[in-house]
Amino acid sequence: MRIHYRLMGAAALFAVVATPLSAQAQKGPPTAVVVSGPEPGAKAPDFRLPWATKDSIGSVADDFVLRNARGKTVVLAFYPADFTSGCTAELKAFTDRYDELFGEGVEVVGISTDSLETHRRFAASLGAPFKLLSDPSQRVARTYGSKGDTNARRTVYVIDPSGTITYRDMRFGALDPRAYDALQKAVREARGG
């Protein structure tokens, strides 16, 4: 039995050491994130978050509640931070190509840890025609497997009108044109054609 404990101890030590090493090899501070979150086919976990648009900040009584969007196709876009160039690229593309990528009847929401006032200014700088939700504790990001060390990771979910997840990209490439093509196709399929 003593050998058994030694073996398990060695394995535990390896787990502690190997995980940060693999992250450090990618440069920057050690981070360890295991991809999780609901997969396509699952019901989208409900949540409630405050929001801002380019024009205003939503009232407390008017939080975004996912289940209230039933009947619409919903796109959840988790991203690291407002006003950073990768996120600007992503949300600028969503804005510039809104009709082409999403179309009428689709509810697009961006989600990051930023404050509502920062969201309002960011949305205004882009002219974004969609809501940005504030998730400072990453509670919702964690539910959707998108939690990072200090900021959310860049992921995208498509939810069909029945509330079922039909697509997810857990490493959305903000600078990869094909990532947008795949999202467009997924939204079209979720809308039923």
Next chain:
Amino acid sequence: MTTVHPVARRASYTRVLVHVLVACALLAASAGRAAAQDEGIAVGSAAPAVTVPALDGTPVDLARYIGKKPVLIEFWATWCTSCQAMMPRLTAMHERFGGEVEFIGINVTISETREGVAAYVKEHAPPFLTLYDEAGEGARAYNPPATSFIVIADRSGRIVYTGAGGTQNLEPALLAVTGRASPTNGKE
């Protein structure tokens, strides 16, 4: 109560250890992939020699440069303020190192048009060979976390520097890949 022969027990422990170590290795590899998402291609890895079209659509195979001479690649966009902030620095670095280092600017094509980029290049004359990554070959190979992401590879094609933002100090890496002594020791 059953007794287990010591040899059989040892074999059982070894199997447990192997399973646990494999699980840990998979977890570590998964963590590395996830962490890489917003950090871009790793320093120390080989610069991918992908083919990306020039502004006129002509395919440009980066193998023409990578592994043959030092290379600097910036992933940029006309609307990127950090890229605009880096432009004077890139111009200054190109004046000093352009004879030995190939400067390449891969336009990310997000919220861009070929005509718009061509007009921008004509007006601002950025100090690099401009490529237009409309199929995303460059983006998928280098995983740039942001526009203004710069990669510098040495003569062997090994990446020695990556960074992003409008205040990057490229001089130490360029001195290193050109084999020159550093007069500033990397400090601005």
